[in-house]
Amino acid sequence: MSIVYKICPDCGSHDVIDIVYGRLSNGLKKLVEDGKAIFGGETGYYFNEEGKLINLPIYHCQNCSSKWDREDSLAIAYQKIKKIIIKCNTPNNEIFIDINISNREVFYEQIYNNQILKKDFKKVSVEAIEKYLSMLQFVDLLYWKPLYEAESIHNNQWTMTIVKEKSRVYKSGINAYPSNWNAFWGVTCELLSTTIDF
Ligand SMILES: [Zn+2]
Structure with a gap:
């Protein structure tokens, strides 16, 4: 998995600029003046109380103001x-899944031809949630595109809202899915202890 540093790890925005430190060249000064970079301070080195070098953030998200450095892990x-x-909608199906990572409560409902086919609400284990989060990273969920789209005579749509501490990220598709959708759907069904076909 390649890590793209200039995508915000919090909100997925590509509107990311550099934070620059030290004595700036005229070129860098111009970037700061034009708002295309942020001046972080005279020195690029700070030490903590134990004398260890602190990793200063070198990227700034213009969308949510998050700051991070190369060492900040995707995890x-x-x-x-x-x-x-x-939410997934097909001509025959309406599927709604709500996974609350914080309190480990999960809910799903599948309506098939206007009738409830399956529905459940439960609390899952800490282990199950931790495994799920690591699988989300495995399928690159946060780096999925905001929209997948394809021409089709069918009308299949899906939307996803990822609620984070400071922001919400939206993904969606019209007759198209990310390449690792099936893996994502599999681990999601595993978390819900069911199979949802549509
Ligand atoms: Zn952001």
């Missing part, structure tokens, strides 16, 4: 997911 971004809401 942290996934740990910030609080809730995932998924």
Whole structure:
């Protein structure tokens, strides 16, 4: 999995600028003046109380104001997911899934031809939620595109809201899915202890 540093790990925005430190060249000064970079301070080195070098943030998200450096692991971004809401609509099916990562309560409902086919609400284990979060990272969920779209005579739509500490990220598709959708759907069904076909 490649890590793209210039995508915000909190909100997925590509509107990210550099934070620059030290004595700036004229080129960098111009970037700061034009709002295309942020001046972080005279020195690029700070030490904590134990004398260890602190990793200063070198990227700033213009959308949610998050700051991060290369060492900030993607795992942290996934740990910030609080809730995932998924809706899938096909001509015969309406599926609603609500996964509350924070309190481990999960709910799903599948309506098939206007009748409830299956529905459940339960609390899942800490282990199950932790495994789910690591699988979300495995399927690159936070780096899915905001919209997948394809021409089709069918009308299949899905939307996903990823609620994080400070922001919400939206993903959706019209007759199209990310390449690892099936893996995502599989681990989601496993968390819900069911199979949902549509
Ligand atoms: Zn952001």
